[in-house]
Amino acid sequence: MRLWTGGYTARSNGNATGIGILTAGAADEILAGGQLRFRGNAVAAEASPSWLSAHPTLDVVYAALEDAGTVRAYRRTGDATFEPFGGPVEAGEAVCHLAVAPDGGSLVASCWGDGHVVRMSLDAAGRPSAPVLGVAAADPYGPDAAPAEFSGALDLSGSVDPHRGGDLTSGVDLSRGVDLADAARALRAATGDEYRDLVPDYDVESAAPEPADVVEDAVPRASRAHQAVFLPDGLVATTDMGWDLVRFWRPAESGLRAVQQVVLPRGSGPRHMVWHPSGHLYVVTELSREVFALAPDVTGRWRIVTGTSLGAGMLDDDAAAEIAASRDGEFLYAGVRGSNTIATVRVRGAGDALAPVALVDAAVDWPRHHVVVRDTLLVAGQRSDQVASLTLDLRTGVPGRVRHRVETPTPTCLLVAKQA
Numbered sequence: 001m002r003l004w005t006g007g008y009t010a011r012s013n014g015n016a017t018g019i020g021i022l023t024a025g026a027a028d029e030i031l032a033g034g035q036l037r038f039r040g041n042a043v044a045a046e047a048s049p050s051w052l053s054a055h056p057t058l059d060v061v062y063a064a065l066e067d068a069g070t071v072r073a074y075r076r077t078g079d080a081t082f083e084p085f086g087g088p089v090e091a092g093e094a095v096c097h098l099a100v101a102p103d104g105g106s107l108v109a110s111c112w113g114d115g116h117v118v119r120m121s122l123d124a125a126g127r128p129s130a131p132v133l134g135v136a137a138a139d140p141y142g143p144d145a146a147p148a149e150f151s152g153a154l155d156l157s158g159s160v161d162p163h164r165g166g167d168l169t170s171g172v173d174l175s176r177g178v179d180l181a182d183a184a185r186a187l188r189a190a191t192g193d194e195y196r197d198l199v200p201d202y203d204v205e206s207a208a209p210e211p212a213d214v215v216e217d218a219v220p221r222a223s224r225a226h227q228a229v230f231l232p233d234g235l236v237a238t239t240d241m242g243w244d245l246v247r248f249w250r251p252a253e254s255g256l257r258a259v260q261q262v263v264l265p266r267g268s269g270p271r272h273m274v275w276h277p278s279g280h281l282y283v284v285t286e287l288s289r290e291v292f293a294l295a296p297d298v299t300g301r302w303r304i305v306t307g308t309s310l311g312a313g314m315l316d317d318d319a320a321a322e323i324a325a326s327r328d329g330e331f332l333y334a335g336v337r338g339s340n341t342i343a344t345v346r347v348r349g350a351g352d353a354l355a356p357v358a359l360v361d362a363a364v365d366w367p368r369h370h371v372v373v374r375d376t377l378l379v380a381g382q383r384s385d386q387v388a389s390l391t392l393d394l395r396t397g398v399p400g401r402v403r404h405r406v407e408t409p410t411p412t413c414l415l416v417a418k419q420a
Contacts, residue, residue, distance in 0.1 A: 001034075001373065002027040002080065004042060004061060005380070005387070006052045006413030011067040014410030015385060018044040019052065019063060021080045022387060022408060024378065028419065032373035036389055036406035043074050043082035052415040053098040053107065059418065060085060060126035062107060064095045071098060071109050071120065071128055079420045086127040092116030099228040099236075106251065108228040108236055115223025117238050117247070119255045132255030137223045139243045140263045227272045229281070235259070239270040241286055246270055246294060248302055262294055262302050274323050274332065278351025280305065284323035284334045289314055291323065291332060291345055291354055310334050310343035311356035322369045331357070331397035333377060335367035342367065342377065342390070344398050358398045363388040363405065368412045376403065380411035387411055 003022040008014025018041035025034020047070070049063035059076035070088035077083050093113025100107045100122075107128060109118045117134035139145060224242030231237060236249040236256065244264045249256040264270050269287030276282060281294045281302075292307040310320065318338035325332055325347075332345040336359070344357040364381020371378050377390040377399050387408045391400040 001025060001029050001032045002417040003032075003371075003378070004052055004415045004417055005038075005408055005411045006049045006063065006415070007408075008050060008382070008410040008412055009046055009048045009067070011046060012048040012050075014048065014382075016048070016409040016411070017041060017046075019049050019061070019074065019082065020408060020411070022406070022414070024373075024376070024389060024404075027079070032376040032378055032389060033391075033403055036387060036404040038387075038406050038408045039080065042080050043084070045072070045074075050412045051095075051097050052413050053100050054415060054418065055100055055122070055126045056102055056104045058104065058126045059420075061415070062098050062100065062128065064091070064098050064109065066094050066096055069093050069095055069111070069113070071095060071107070073127055075126070076420075085125075086129075089120055089128045089131055091118045091120075091131060092133075097227045099230055101230055101251070108230075108238070108256070110225040110228050110238060112224050112226055112241070115225045115240060115242065117225050117228065117249075117256065119251065134238075134249060134256040135258050137225075137240045137243050137245055137247065137261075139221055139223075140245065140261075141243075141266045142221070226270075229273050229275055231275060231281070237273060237281060239273060239283065241269045241271050244268050244270060246273070246281075246283055246302075260302055262304060264292060264304070271320060272323050274325050276325060276347065276351050277329050278347070280351040282323060282325075282332055282354075284310075284320045286320045289318055289320045289334075289336065289343075291334065293352060293354060295352070305352050306354055308345065308354040308356055310336065310345065311359045313339070313359050314341070315339045321367060324370060324372050326372055326392070326397060327374055333370065333372065333399070335362060335370055335379065337366045337368070337382075340365055340367060340381075342370070342379065342399050346397065357396070360399050363390060363402045369414055371414045371416060373416070378414055380408070380414050382410055382412055385409055385411070387414070 001024045005020035007016025021039040024032040047065040047068035050066040051064040053062045072088045073085040074082035075085035091109040092111030096112045097110040120128040121130045222242045226239045226241045228238045246262045248260045268285040270283045271286040273283045283292045289310045293305045321335040323334045334343045340362045341359045342362045365384035366382040368382040369380045375392045388405040389403040
């Protein structure tokens with residue numbers, strides 16, 4: 001199998017020099033368990049092509065040139081070579097992710113540095129142009145945010161399981177708000193006396209804290225757009241890691257029309273998402289190291305259905321990165337930087353229940369990105385300048401031994417190549 005690698009160049013204190021070529025076994029194999037080899041650059045790119053996305057039908061790859069704040073297309077010229085295709089298109093500060101529409105008519109760029117969400121048109125040949133900036137996000141926890149009018153209700157259909165740990169309030173629809181006192185009473189009634197001590201005492205009146213008790217954010221909050229996902233119904237979902245939001249957009253002639261947002265717990269840091277055939281959108285949070293399941297209700301309004309920790313054994317300063325699903329959708333895999341592990345989470349029920357399974361060694365330092373190829377997990381280690389392949393137990397879902405490892409310059413993204 002052949003893959004393209006994105007990475008950080010010297011302009012971002014990395015060692016990559018362009019879009020790299022990685023093979024796992026023979027280049028034309030459909031499996032990825034073979035010997036890993038890094039074969040140099042498919043094309044040079046100085047400004048840190050940290051994320052790569054492919055056109056759905058054309059031999060065109062798009063790179064988020066993070067250090068330059070631009071997006072650029074590269075057209076394939078051979079089995080493992082590309083050439084720049086059109087000029088760079090402005091996106092925003094530290095553009096870090098690109099998602100291409102299934103119809104190949106547009107792409108959405110997410111910018112970590114300034115929070116920009118940008119839609120670009122793609123012409124018939126795949127060249128990007130006409131960037132249109134989506135409306136800026138607002139901090140739902142900021143001093144100017146409107147007070148929450150808690151009018152939602154708890155979804156207790158499988159979202160509360162005292163035996164698995166996690167957040168007992170994860171079934172709260174935070175996009176509309178919930179009266180926390182009512183929520184606590186409902187949870188206490190649902191879980192019974194045996195677990196009543198685990199329920200937060202939001203329904204117990206307490207004196208307002210003195211100003212000195214107010215905890216300031218250790219790091220000033222700022223909008224940090226990080227990923228976009230095109231959903232089957234035509235919506236686009238984006239994460240704002242800095243302001244704890246998942247935002248939903250409808251593509252329009254003018255760019256993107258914001259239609260809804262779901263607020264996640266303060267400081268959780270939603271980073272990346274993966275769409276599931278069950279109709280759920282799973283969101284991994286970088287800072288709180290959790291996975292939340294989002295789904296639309298009968299009215300089409302999105303809400304949080306459930307959530308879980310990635311598991312026990314993580315360090316306080318760990319940071320989650322990528323999330324991916326197994327081929328059958330039964331398991332989710334999240335990379336955890338710091339402790340350098342891969343978390344396995346099982347999907348249960350109709351996709352509306354999650355349970356942590358295991359936390360295993362990622363075999364690289366700083367697992368920035370990973371891809372699942374049937375029974376193999378390929379992991380990009382940004383700080384160890386390596387890519388490793390791990391076995392996947394198709395029965396338990398847990399990654400196992402290291403199959404192969406190869407030196408790869410500051411890898412930040414792995415993209416499976418189309419067969420030539």
